[in-house]
Amino acid sequence: MTLQLQLGEIIDYGFLKLFIERVIGKGAFATVYLGKSISTGEYYAIKVISIDGLSEIELESRRREAFLMNKAYQGVKGNEESLGGNQYVIRYFGMYETSHHIHLILEYIEMDLFDALTQSPILSKSIRIHLISQLLSCVAHLHSIGMKHRDIKPENCLLMTHHHHRHHHNGHHSGEDHPLPILKLCDFGLATMNDESQEYLCGSIRYMSPEAYDETRSSKTYNTALNDVWSCGVVMINILFSRNPWARPTLEDEGFLTFINEGIYFLLNEYPITKEAAKVIANCFKSENERWSMNELVEAAKHVVHWFETDLDDEDNESIDEIEKTYCTDDYDDENIYKEDAKTQLCFKSNGQDEISSSKLKSNQVPYYDENEWNCNTIWKNEQFAIEGF
Numbered sequence: 001m002t003l004q005l006q007l008g009e010i011i012d013y014g015f016l017k018l019f020i021e022r023v024i025g026k027g028a029f030a031t032v033y034l035g036k037s038i039s040t041g042e043y044y045a046i047k048v049i050s051i052d053g054l055s056e057i058e059l060e061s062r063r064r065e066a067f068l069m070n071k072a073y074q075g076v077k078g079n080e081e082s083l084g085g086n087q088y089v090i091r092y093f094g095m096y097e098t099s100h101h102i103h104l105i106l107e108y109i110e111m112d113l114f115d116a117l118t119q120s121p122i123l124s125k126s127i128r129i130h131l132i133s134q135l136l137s138c139v140a141h142l143h144s145i146g147m148k149h150r151d152i153k154p155e156n157c158l159l160m161t162h163h164h165h166r167h168h169h170n171g172h173h174s175g176e177d178h179p180l181p182i183l184k185l186c187d188f189g190l191a192t193m194n195d196e197s198q199e200y201l202c203g204s205i206r207y208m209s210p211e212a213y214d215e216t217r218s219s220k221t222y223n224t225a226l227n228d229v230w231s232c233g234v235v236m237i238n239i240l241f242s243r244n245p246w247a248r249p250t251l252e253d254e255g256f257l258t259f260i261n262e263g264i265y266f267l268l269n270e271y272p273i274t275k276e277a278a279k280v281i282a283n284c285f286k287s288e289n290e291r292w293s294m295n296e297l298v299e300a301a302k303h304v305v306h307w308f309e310t311d312l313d314d315e316d317n318e319s320i321d322e323i324e325k326t327y328c329t330d331d332y333d334d335e336n337i338y339k340e341d342a343k344t345q346l347c348f349k350s351n352g353q354d355e356i357s358s359s360k361l362k363s364n365q366v367p368y369y370d371e372n373e374w375n376c377n378t379i380w381k382n383e384q385f386a387i388e389g390f
Helices: 056-074 113-118 125-144 162-166 224-241 254-262 264-270 275-283 294-302 309-313 320-327
Strands: 010-012 017-026 030-037 043-050 092-097 101-107 157-160 182-185 365-367 380-382
Touching (some): 017 043, 056 092, 056 101, 113 157, 113 224, 125 157, 125 182, 125 224, 125 294, 224 294, 254 264, 275 294
Antiparallel strands (some): 010 017, 030 043, 092 101, 157 182, 365 380
16 A cells, blocks of 8 residues: 555555545645545545654554544443434544554545635524534533543534435435534544643634633643533634634733623624523633533523524524424425525634733733623622633
8 A cells, every 4th residue: 555645546445445536635744635435436535644753652642533533423332422412523434554644534524614604605594503503412422421622613513515415325315304514523633531631722722712722820730621612612603603702812812801801791792692692602711610511501502592683683583402393304495505695794803913002901800700690891800810710
C-alpha cells in the first residue's frame, strides 16, 4: 500500500476497496480524501493522519481518535441514555495504519454547518431549532458515556440532507424518509474521557470556555463536560443568528466584556431573541459551579416555545418536540428544507478586537445570576475577577 494516497488510484483496505477521487479537506496534521466504493459506488471519507516523527505517546494519542469515534458511534451496551444520540455522530468504519500514516475510514457527508449558515439558501427558523435539538442530543449522548468532545463548532458539525440520506446506503433508496437535515458531529481528535483537564487552549478559541482558555487561573484543572456546555451555547447563537458573540472569552474582547457587564441583556439587546430562549443560552455561560449540565440544557431547550422575538407575533408556535413531529412526515416537501430570504445576510460577526482601555474593565466585579431573577446588570458579587470566577 502506498504511504500517501494518490488521486485516481484504488486502495484495498481488505474490508473495503476504494477509488480515490479528490481531496476534500486539509489540516496541519491530516488530509481528508473522498473515496468511492468499487463494489457499491457509495462514497466514504478517508482521513489520513501523519505520524512521522511522533513519540509513542503522541502516536497513541492519534490512535485514540479512532477508538473514541467508534465508542461515540456505538455507545455503551446497556446504557439506555446513550441510545439515540449516536445517530448524530459520524459513522466510523475502520482504521488502517502504515509506517507513516493512520487512515480513518468514515461516513462521507458533503456539507458542514458552517457552510449551511454562511451560504445560500438560508435555513428556515424551524430547521435552525431542529439543528439545536440534534446538537444537544449528540453532546448529551457523549457525556452519558463519559466522553467530552472539546472542539464543538460549526465546522465539526456535518449536515446530511434529505436527498443524501435517501441515497446513502449502497447508492439506493434506503426506504426511510428524513425530511429534516441530520446533524452529525465529527473530528474527535481532541475528545477525552477525563472529567478534568490541564490541557488549556484545547480546541477553537471562539468556542472555548474562559476556564479552558486561561492557563494562569488559580485552579489547575477545568471541567471538560462544562467546557462542552459553554461551546454549545456559542454554537446555539451561531445556529439561530449566524453570528459569533465574541472572538475569545477574555476581557480584552469587546463582545465578551459587554456580556460580562450586561449578562442576559447582552443577548436580548444584540439578537432578536426571546427572554425564555436567552435564559437557556445564558445558562451555558455561567461559572463552572453554576453552569447547567448537558441533560439540564437538553430538557430546558425542549420546552422553549418562542426562540425568535418575531415569533411572539405568530399565532402558532412550536417547541422542539412539536417541530420534529410536524415535519417528520412522508409528504414533507424536500424543497422547503431551506427558505430563501434576500433581506437576510448570513455572515459570522466577530466583534472588534481593538485595545480596551483599563478604565472599561470591571476587574473586581463578577456578574451574579440569581436563579429566580435574571437581572444580571444589577446583581453583582464583589470578588476578584479571575476567569474561573465567571
